[in-house]
Amino acid sequence: MADKRDIRQTGLADLETFFLEAGDKKFRARQVWEWIWKKSAVSFDEMTSLSLEVRRMLDRHFEWHPAIPEITQQSSDGTVKAGFRLHDGHLVEGVLIPARDRMTACVSSQVGCSLTCTFCATGAMKRMRNLEPGEIYDQVVWLRRQAEEKLGHPLSNIVFMGMGEPLLNYRHVTTAIDHITSPQGLEMAPRRVTLSTAGVARMIMKLADDGVKCNLALSLHAADDEKRNAIMPINEQNNLEALAAALQYYHRKTRRGLTFEYILFAGFNDSRADARNLMNFAHKVPCKVNLIEYNPVDGVSFEKSSPEATLAFSDLLRSRGMQVNLRKSRGKDIDAACGQLANKPNVA
Numbered sequence: 115m116a117d118k119r120d121i122r123q124t125g126l127a128d129l130e131t132f133f134l135e136a137g138d139k140k141f142r143a144r145q146v147w148e149w150i151w152k153k154s155a156v157s158f159d160e161m162t163s164l165s166l167e168v169r170r171m172l173d174r175h176f177e178w179h180p181a182i183p184e185i186t187q188q189s190s191d192g193t194v195k196a197g198f199r200l201h202d203g204h205l206v207e208g209v210l211i212p213a214r215d216r217m218t219a220c221v222s223s224q225v226g227c228s229l230t231c232t233f234c235a236t237g238a239m240k241r242m243r244n245l246e247p248g249e250i251y252d253q254v255v256w257l258r259r260q261a262e263e264k265l266g267h268p269l270s271n272i273v274f275m276g277m278g279e280p281l282l283n284y285r286h287v288t289t290a291i292d293h294i295t296s297p298q299g300l301e302m303a304p305r306r307v308t309l310s311t312a313g314v315a316r317m318i319m320k321l322a323d324d325g326v327k328c329n330l331a332l333s334l335h336a337a338d339d340e341k342r343n344a345i346m347p348i349n350e351q352n353n354l355e356a357l358a359a360a361l362q363y364y365h366r367k368t369r370r371g372l373t374f375e376y377i378l379f380a381g382f383n384d385s386r387a388d389a390r391n392l393m394n395f396a397h398k399v400p401c402k403v404n405l406i407e408y409n410p411v412d413g414v415s416f417e418k419s420s421p422e423a424t425l426a427f428s429d430l431l432r433s434r435g436m437q438v439n440l441r442k443s444r445g446k447d448i449d450a451a452c453g454q455l456a457n458k459p460n461v462a
């Protein structure tokens with residue numbers, strides 16, 4: 115027999131063809147589809163509405179590529195981090211972040227990352243491969259269960275801010291978003307899902323062209339090209355002018371506002387001049403700004419801005435009418451905070 119295919123990389127139309135060729139009914143594919151994406155089954159044995167004969171036939175032709183939570187840790191602030199083992203042995207991390215009014219799952223889209231942002235632990239790893247839609251979906255399902263069963267609160271938000279650049283795994287990430295938001299899937303509201311990019315201008319425009327239903331955040335971190343080049347090499351091919359044009363295109367087509375993520379680094383991007391650069395850039399599209407506390411990463415010399423500098427920066431932005439949120443670091447003690455995900459071997 116030919117190599118087995120991953121059932122979750124098989125489209126509905128292909129599944130329908132499979133059942134018709136096997137002499138069965140087309141609607142059987144929809145039953146299987148519902149087990150996979152709505153009921154989150156991870157084996158054919160769970161599909162109890164199918165006969166044993168059908169389940170055995172599926173087992174002969176298809177396989178599963180699940181992301182299995184293997185290593186979990188809980189921070190003193192309640193943040194939960196999980197290491198998910200993939201079918202080929204790789205490990206990726208997903209994080210559940212409880213806050214007063216929200217419960218957020220932060221998921222990975224790639225094993226490692228190719229973009230080498232200098233402040234990020236993931237960027238120090240090589241990109242090993244893209245995650246499959248089912249591997250992204252499994253992180254969401256497990257973190258959602260943890261939220262409900264362990265922390266007693268339903269999942270309210272999903273952010274693609276874990277390991278990897280989601281727009282460099284465009285097809286699989288947008289397919290996963292479809293399964294997460296679709297009525298035939300997990301039915302999360304699209305406004306609760308945020309894709310965060312380091313800034314791939316042409317893919318931002320593609321998101322708009324394809325009408326992908328989610329929010330968009332840009333990891334900005336510096337609003338002049340020289341500084342941004344120094345910490346985010348992707349800026350050399352996707353400079354601020356190109357990004358502004360892509361974001362304006364995105365806004366014109368989708369009518370959605372943007373979020374700019376801005377980590378404050380002491381003495382690097384937290385001066386009044388930096389705030390003015392940020393305001394000039396941010397005024398190009400309707401947006402809000404998340405100012406993020408920096409988390410220490412081994413081998414990185416940046417330090418976080420002082421409380422005084424952080425306050426002065428945010429006050430200046432607010433005084434010009436900008437919507438600003440201050441984001442405290444979460445999960446620092448288990449290396450689960452923003453920029454810290456790197457499959458550290460001491461996770462246990």
Ligand code: SF4
Binds near residue numbers: 227235236238453
């Ligand atoms: S910040 Fe994001 S894009 Fe940059 S290296 Fe880290 S994971 Fe990759």
